[in-house]
Amino acid sequence: xxxxxxxxxxxxxxxxxxxxxxxxxxxxxxxxxxxxxxxxxxxxxxxxxxxxxxxxxxxxxxxxxxxxxxxxxxxxxxxxxxxxxxxxxxxxxxxxxxxxxxxxxxxxxxxxxxxxxxxxxxxxxxxxxxxxxxxxxxxxxxxxxxxxxxxxxxxxxxxxxxxxxxxxxxxxxxxxxxxxxxxxxxxxxxxxxxxxxxxxxxxxxxxxxxxxxxxxxxxxxxxxxxxxxxxxxxxxxxxxxxxxxxxxxxxxxxxxxxxxxxxxxxxxxxxxxxxxxxxxxxxxxxxxxxxxxxxxxxxxxxxxxxxxxxxxxxxxxxxxxxxxxxxxxxxxxxxxxxxxxxxxxxxxxxxxxxxxxxxxxxxxxxxxxxxxxxxxxxxxxxxxxxxxxxxxxxxxxxxxxxxxxxxxxxxxxxxxxxxxxxxxxxxxxxxxxxxxxxxxxxxxxxxxxxxxxxxxxxxxxxxxxxxxxxxxxxxxxxxxxxxxxxxxxxxxxxxxxxxxxxxxxxxxxxxxxxxxxxxxxxxxxxxxxxxxxxxxxxxxxxxxxxxxxxxxxxxxxxxxxxxxxxxxxxxxxxxxxxxxxxxxxxxxxxxxxxxxxxxxxxxxxxxxxxxxxxx
Amino acid sequence: xxxxxxxxxxxxxxxxxxxxxxxxxxxxxxxxxxxxxxxxxxxxxxxxxxxxxxxxxxxxxxxxxxxxxxxxxxxxxxxxxxxxxxxxxxxxxxxxxxxxxxxxxxxxxxxxxxxxxxxxxxxxxxxxxxxxxxxxxxxxxxxxxxxxxxxxxxxxxxxxxxxxxxxxxxxxxxxxxxxxxxxxxxxxxxxxxxxxxxxxxxxxxxxxxxxxxxxxxxxxxxxxxxxxxxxxxxxxxxxxxxxxxxxxxxxxxxxxxxxxxxxxxxxxxxxxxxxxxxxxxxxxxxxxxxxxxxxxxxxxxxxxxxxxxxxxxxxxxxxxxxxxxxxxxxxxxxxxxxxxxxxx
Numbered sequence: 008x009x010x011x012x013x014x015x016x017x018x019x020x021x022x023x024x025x026x027x028x029x030x031x032x033x034x035x036x037x038x039x040x041x042x043x044x045x046x047x048x049x050x051x052x053x054x055x056x057x058x059x060x061x062x063x064x065x066x067x068x069x070x071x072x073x074x075x076x077x078x079x080x081x082x083x084x085x086x087x088x089x090x091x092x093x094x095x096x097x098x099x100x101x102x103x104x105x106x107x108x109x110x111x112x113x114x115x116x117x118x119x120x121x122x123x124x125x126x127x128x129x130x131x132x133x134x135x136x137x138x139x140x141x142x143x144x145x146x147x148x149x150x151x152x153x154x155x156x157x158x159x160x161x162x163x164x165x166x167x168x169x170x171x172x173x174x175x176x177x178x179x180x181x182x183x184x185x186x187x188x189x190x191x192x193x194x195x196x197x198x199x200x201x202x203x204x205x206x207x208x209x210x211x212x213x214x215x216x217x218x219x220x221x222x223x224x225x226x227x228x229x230x231x232x233x234x235x236x237x238x239x240x241x242x243x244x245x246x247x248x249x250x251x252x253x254x255x256x257x258x259x260x261x262x263x264x265x266x267x268x269x270x271x272x273x274x275x276x277x278x279x280x281x282x283x284x285x286x287x288x289x290x291x292x293x294x295x296x297x298x299x300x301x302x303x304x305x306x307x308x309x310x311x312x313x314x315x316x317x318x319x320x321x322x323x324x325x326x327x328x329x330x331x332x333x334x335x336x337x338x339x340x341x342x343x344x345x346x347x348x349x350x351x352x353x354x355x356x357x358x359x360x361x362x363x364x365x366x367x368x369x370x371x372x373x374x375x376x377x378x379x380x381x382x383x384x385x386x387x388x389x390x391x392x393x394x395x396x397x398x399x400x401x402x403x404x405x406x407x408x409x410x411x412x413x414x415x416x417x418x419x420x421x422x423x424x425x426x427x428x429x430x431x432x433x434x435x436x437x438x439x440x441x442x443x444x445x446x447x448x449x450x451x452x453x454x455x456x457x458x459x460x461x462x463x464x465x466x467x468x469x470x471x472x473x474x475x476x477x478x479x480x481x482x483x484x485x486x487x488x489x490x491x492x493x494x495x496x497x498x499x500x501x502x503x504x505x506x507x508x509x510x511x512x513x514x515x516x517x518x519x520x521x522x523x524x525x526x527x528x529x530x531x532x533x534x535x536x537x538x539x540x541x542x543x544x545x546x547x548x549x550x551x552x553x554x555x556x557x558x559x560x561x562x563x564x565x566x567x568x569x570x571x572x573x574x575x576x577x578x579x580x581x582x583x584x585x586x587x588x589x590x591x592x593x594x595x596x597x598x599x600x601x602x603x604x605x606x607x608x609x610x611x612x613x614x615x616x617x618x619x620x621x622x
Numbered sequence: 623x624x625x626x627x628x629x630x631x632x633x634x635x636x637x638x639x640x641x642x643x644x645x646x647x648x649x650x651x652x653x654x655x656x657x658x659x660x661x662x663x664x665x666x667x668x669x670x671x672x673x674x675x676x677x678x679x680x681x682x683x684x685x686x687x688x689x690x691x692x693x694x695x696x697x698x699x700x701x702x703x704x705x706x707x708x709x710x711x712x713x714x715x716x717x718x719x720x721x722x723x724x725x726x727x728x729x730x731x732x733x734x735x736x737x738x739x740x741x742x743x744x745x746x747x748x749x750x751x752x753x754x755x756x757x758x759x760x761x762x763x764x765x766x767x768x769x770x771x772x773x774x775x776x777x778x779x780x781x782x783x784x785x786x787x788x789x790x791x792x793x794x795x796x797x798x799x800x801x802x803x804x805x806x807x808x809x810x811x812x813x814x815x816x817x818x819x820x821x822x823x824x825x826x827x828x829x830x831x832x833x834x835x836x837x838x839x840x841x842x843x844x845x846x847x848x849x850x851x852x853x854x855x856x857x858x859x860x861x862x863x864x865x866x867x868x869x870x871x872x873x874x875x876x877x878x879x880x881x882x883x884x885x886x887x888x889x890x891x892x893x894x895x896x897x898x899x900x901x902x903x904x905x906x907x908x909x910x911x912x913x914x915x916x917x918x919x920x921x922x923x924x925x926x927x928x929x930x931x932x933x934x935x936x937x938x939x940x941x942x943x944x945x946x947x948x949x950x951x952x953x954x955x956x957x958x959x960x961x962x963x964x965x966x
Contacts, residue, residue, distance in 0.1 A: 045963050244962040254957065261953045268713055270705075288941045289948035290956065293712055298738040302705035305698065305735075309678065309709020312696055313717065317709070335699050425962065428953045463676045463694035463710070463717055471642075471688050473697025474681075483644065484689060 014229040015186060020079030021233060022087035023181060026104045027096030028065055029058055029072040032174040036094075037074025039178060039195060041245055043187045044078045045422065048235025051078035052387070052532070053245075054086035054419040057359065066128035071103040080234040084386070084532035086419050088608045092184070094177045096120060096151070099129035105140075113145045113227075115180055117173070119152035147227065149220060151176045158216035159209045168206070172213040179217020186232050189214060239424060246423040248387035248416035249279035252320075252346060255394025257290055258426075260316045262395075263402055263434035268315035269294045270306035272325065275358040276414040277348035280320040300328035304345065308332060311341040312472065314462035316398055320346040323365045324355065326409075330373050336407040337377040337498060339472040340449075340458045342436065344397045345379075349413040349529075351604045360604030361414035363528055364579040369409045370557060370586065376495045378502040380408035381557035383528030387421040393554070395431060402436040404505055405457035406498070411556070413529040413578075415606055436460055442467030448482030455508075456501035503558050512560035516542050516549030522620055523570035525596075527553040527583050530576065530607055537612045546620055553583070559590065567594045574599055574619060576607065635666035640675075642692040648683060653804030653830035654751065658690055660810040661720075661749070665693075668818050670718045677720045678706045680727040683758050684751035684830075687722035701732030704739040707746045715934040718818065719746040726756050729765040729785050740794040742933040743822040749814070750787055750827045751804075755836035767836075787827045788911025788925060792904045797928040798824035799911060801921060804831060805844045809855075809922065816924055822932045829920075842915050854919040856910065858927075861894035864919045871895075872918075879909045881918060899927045 023040070027033040034055055044051045056073035063070030077087030089109045095101040097120040108114070121136060135141065136148065155173040175192075182189060193211050200206040221227055246254075260267035269292070271281040284294040293315070297303040304319040311317035321329065326347045336343040349365045351357025369381050380400050384393030393410050401408040439446050439461040448470040449458050461468035470482060478485035479493055514523075515538060526534045531552050538550040551566050553559070567573055567587075575584040576599045584598045599615050601607060640662045648654045665675060675693040679685035681700035688695030694717075698706045707721040728736050728750050739746070755773065756762040762775040766787070770779040791799040798820045802813045810828065817824035829840045838845075842852045854864040854872070862872035869884045871894035882889045901907065907926040914920060950956045 042961055045961070048965065238965045240965055242958065242962050242964050244958075244960065254953075257956065258953055266713070268709065270709060287950075287956065288944035289950050290953060291941055291945075293937065293941075295708070295712055297705065297708075298734055301702060302708070302735050302738070305702040305705035306709035306712070308698075309696070309706040309711075310713035311709075312694075312706075313676070313710045313713035315713040317713075331699055332702065339696065425957045428957070464671075464673055464714060466671075466673050469673060469692055469694050471691075471695040471697065473688070473695075474699055475697060 015232050016229045018231050018233050019081065020077065020083065021092070021185070021231065022075060022077045022090045023092045023094075024073055024075045024090035024104060024107060025094045025177070026071055026073040026100035027094075027174065028099070029062055029070045030065065031072070031096045032171065033072045033074050033096070036174045036178050037076060039192055040181060041076055041420065042195070043182065043191050044076065045243065045245055046191050047187065047233070048238075049078040049080065049233050050083040050236035050238060050422050051076055052083050052086045052419060052421045053077070054415065064128070066097055066099055066125060068099045068103045068129060071100050073100075073104065078233060080236050082236065084536050085606075088610065092181070094181065096174070096177065097129070098125040098131055098135065101135060102129045102131060111143055111145070113147065113184075114141065115147045115149060115177065117151035117177070118148040119150050121148075147180075147224070149180065154216055154220060155213050158212045162205060162209055162212070164205065164209055168209065172209050175210050175213040176217035176220070179214045179219075180221040182214070183218045183221035184227060184230055186230050189218060238422070242425045244423050244425055245420050246388060246391070247279070247418060247420045248384070248390040248412055249277070249348070249418070250283050251388055251391035251423065252384075252394045252410070252412060252417075253280045253283035255391040256284070256316070256318055256344070256398055257287060257292060258391070258428055258431055259395045259398035259434060260292070261428055262431050263316055263398070263436055265314065265316040265402070265436065267292045268307060268310035268317045269320065270297050270303040270310065270317070271295070271320045272297050272300045272303045274300070274322045274325045276350055276417045277320045277322045277325070277346065279417070280346060280348070300325040301332060304329040304332040304343075305335075307343055308336050308339070308341060311336070311343050312339070312463070314460070316402060317342070318344040318346065318398070320348070322348050322350050323352045323368065326365060326368055327372065333379065333407055334373045334375060334377045335474050337373070337379060338474050338476070340405050340498070341407070341472070342401040342405055342460070343407040344394070344401050344410055345407060346394070346410045346412065348417045349411060357604040359414065361529065361606065362579060362602065362604065363413060363530070363577050364582065364602070365411065366556070366579065366582040366586070369411060376499065378499050379557065380404070380406060380502060380505055381411065382408065383411040383554055383556055384416055385528060385531035385552060385554050387416050387419045388423045389531075389554075390416055391423070399432065399434045400505055400508065402434055403457070403508075404455055404501060405437060405460060406501055411528055416529045438462065439465070439468055441465045447480050448472060449477055450480050451497070455504055456497060506558040506561045509555050509560060511562040512551055512553065512566050514549050514551050514566060515539075517547070518549065518566070519569035520549050521547035521571050522549070522616065523567065523573045524548065524550045524616065525553070525573055525575040525583070525587070526550070526577065527556060530578065533607045533609060533612065534576065537609050537616065541613065541616060548616060548620065556583075564591055567591060572597065572619060574616070576600075576612065578602065578606070633669055633671060635672055637662045637666060639672050640665045640692050642690050644689050646690050647686065649834055651833040652683070653753065653828075653832070654684055654687070656804045656807055657749070657751065657810065657828055657830065658687065660807050660814060661691070663811050664814040664818065667815070668718070674716065675718050675720065676710050677722060678710060679703050679722040680732055681758070682724040682727045682756075684722055684724040685727060701727055701730070702735060703727065704732060704735035704748070708739060708744055711744050711746055712934055712937065715745070715938060721746055721748045723748065723750055724757075725750070725752045725754060725764045725766040729787065729790070733765070737790060737794040740791055740796040740823050740825065743797060743930055744933045745821050746823055747817050748823065748825045750825060751830045752787060752827050753830045753832040753836060754784075754839045755832050757832045757835055761835040786912060786914070787825065789908065791825045792908045792911060792926060796825060797822045797926065797930045799827070799907070799926045800824070800924045801827045801829065803829050803840070803844060803922060813924065816927070820927055822930055843920050852915045852919050854913070854921050856897045856921050856923040856925065858897055858899045858924065861891055861896050863891070863894060874906070879913065879918065899924045902928050
């Protein structure tokens with residue numbers, strides 16, 4: 008095969024979207040391309056987009072599985088808006104993804120799948136390749152199925168095994184397009200399929216065939232190169248939000264000297280945290296898959312009483328089920344972290360789509376006056392630090408904390424600079440020494456107001472806790488009216504005083520100006536990207552992105568004071584804005600909300616912000 | 623890990639070590655008082671440090687129990703005591719964990735947690751106070767109330783069939799089930815002791831009388847006049863004999879149990895079923911647990927006690943094994959495992 012010298016074009020950043028039938032192996036294709044991207048030194052973020060059904064009918068739009076990667080030579084904060092390159096393994100993938108690609112994008116299709124049967128299953132009335140709908144796009148019609156068969160002909164494989172490798176043909180094309188080295192991928196085949204050399208050979212052959220095909224055809228006039236990003240020195244890895252969350256807790260257990268106990272029940276999109284923690288017994292992690300959400304949290308409360316760093320993980324519907332038990336942890340003043348990986352609600356809602364609509368539930372979804380600490384992770388990598396911080400505050404202040412993440416952060420991945428555990432902050436839970444003569448179950452630390460943690464098995468500290476109201480200091484059951492009010496206020500004040508132990512709210516940009524954008528949690532990447540861009544254009548715009556929700560940072564009020572207008576942007580119907588109106592009613596807040604199970608797009612935010620600035 | 627029973631070290635404890643300074647607020651005449659006394663008598667004699675007991679409960683009259691014991695303890699939320707006990711035990715398997723629950727807490731709102739705890743065989747001791755009524759909420763029917771009973775929420779009598787806790791335990795693959803009476807302290811003490819010694823989930827159903835809302839619920843079994851003909855004290859290795867005259871017994875006829883009279887129809891003591899509490903086959907145990915008056919006497923004592931690996935033992939062994947096997951020895955190892963790359 009002759010190699011032509013094609014032109015290499017430098018790009019600052021690119022978004023590539025892989026799409027195919029849910030059995031086509033697009034997640035693996037995407038993740039291998041991510042590894043190669045890491046090797047190329049780019050910063051990147053990824054997002055998988057898969058159907059709620061495990062195997063929706065083959066060839067239908069409902070069965071399309073996608074994987075998007077955004078990589079660049081600068082810091083990448085999001086998994087990208089619209090794609091520059093789309094790989095569509097069948098007509099349904101094209102149909103499902105046309106609205107997610109840029110005008111003029113490169114579309115690589117498996118031409119062999121574009122037949123009458125494919126059109127019919129995808130719900131196309133006519134051949135989309137010939138009805139003019141793709142005019143203006145650079146469509147590469149590659150006979151992927153046919154060439155895959157050709158590439159492995161000499162290996163004499165069965166048809167099923169052959170077709171399983173066609174995703175590697177598509178990957179080969181993309182690898183060529185971005186001037187990537189195939190060695191890394193070939194090494195992966197060798198280690199993954201060690202036991203089956205035939206499969207190794209097949210995958211290698213198909214990958215090379217795709218690469219060479221792209222090199223040979225005229226259609227790709229040029230290839231692209233994204234220069235390495237100026238990342239800080241250090242060791243890096245790719246990590247999803249859910250794995251980062253799991254690891255953050257393992258690190259917190261290490262830094263606090265407590266064993267980690269997870270009580271949990273599988274629920275999309277939080278399940279991977281349970282799975283990840285189940286696979287770290289070597290670090291003494293006890294992951295208990297309970298019979299339901301309630302047993303998940305209640306077993307964690309039992310473990311907390313017995314001295315573990317106890318956590319439970321769930322999504323919105325599960326958080327509803329855990330409400331009563333969170334109240335028990337508030338009342339018994341035990342450390343406990345509840346992770347809510349938010350998804351579209353109410354009820355079963357949109358299990359695989361992301362939303363920020365559990366904020367009010369986290370803040371107020373319990374009987375009685377039951378304040379808890381709330382932290383909202385702001386990126387997939389920040390799930391690690393969010394989990395760590397939630398554990399630290401919960402352990403040191405002896406009160407439950409809720410960590411809010413969301414489906415986008417959980418399943419999305421980012422480049423993670425691996426920290427050294429010894430460099431993470433120390434966590435000092437207020438444990439009581441054996442036979443402490445001054446120990447009383449509800450005696451408090453005068454600064455933080457936490458009670459102390461007396462662990463069963465310790466001599467001289469036997470005591471009872473429970474859900475009934477307790478007398479101040481002694482911890483005896485008490486129905487005394489004044490004591491009840493006092494205890495309510497103590498528990499509230501204890502949580503408010505956490506504000507003395509968290510950083511001030513940062514402002515991205517000037518601390519005065521025309522427009523302050525306010526956001527929280529998982530939208531950080533897109534918010535930062537848009538505000539940065541507009542600041543570079545000289546616009547008077549700043550960003551206050553909140554990570555600490557309860558309590559709010561001490562300087563929150565001053566942050567708002569410096570701006571003419573405040574716009575609160577959320578993936579819900581306006582929950583944080585209501586909270587701010589309640590806490591700081593002296594300011595006027597405008598709001599921008601999107602509740603479509605979709606993330607904010609850069610373009611829509613830019614339009615909205617400009618329309619306000621131009622008024 | 624410290625052994626739960628420290629055989630080489632005799633710990634001298636007395637009942638007073640476990641009596642709390644809290645006022646016991648159960649109604650006068652409530653069966654709970656007698657159960658509390660029996661537990662206070664059992665704890666000092668188990669060879670367990672007093673700091674190693676944890677007593678947990680859910681909600682209901684019986685669930686106030688932890689406040690009345692001078693141990694570590696937690697009064698939980700309705701129905702969830704089994705989950706609470708599970709968390710305590712898995713967090714620290716060297717603790718002796720006791721769960722106090724009632725027929726509402728355990729069989730209704732907590733039914734799911736109960737069957738799964740039994741199925742997992744976590745080493746906790748469950749004392750189920752069965753008074754067949756809701757006491758704390760003042761007199762509504764429970765999942766063990768006999769069908770047709772008139773209560774505040776069943777003015778025409780209940781429509782539903784009651785649960786038999788023993789059937790649930792054995793049906794959930796339980797390995798230890800015993801039944802005792804709040805009116806028989808000696809029997810309670812013996813049964814509680816054996817439950818404590820059993821490794822794995824042990825469930826003791828205590829037929830307990832609520833003097834206010836369902837007085838005499840167990841009268842046939844407890845009253846002086848009728849008890850001998852309606853209760854069968856079972857003992858391992860002994861034939862199943864009962865009755866005022868000690869002349870009634872239980873035989874296995876085909877696939878059913880049958881009440882017979884010794885001396886009638888050629889029946890002798892050697893024809894009677896001999897109790898084997900250690901039989902792994904749950905068949906006879908299930909039949910014994912199901913026996914109810916008036917057709918049968920109620921079986922009291924250890925109905926089933928079969929040795930089996932506990933959940934936490936398997937879990938701890940798995941942790942030890944993974945520690946040896948895994949290349950990951952530290953959290954830093956984990957963070958640096960798999961695909962990583964260096965930027966210089």
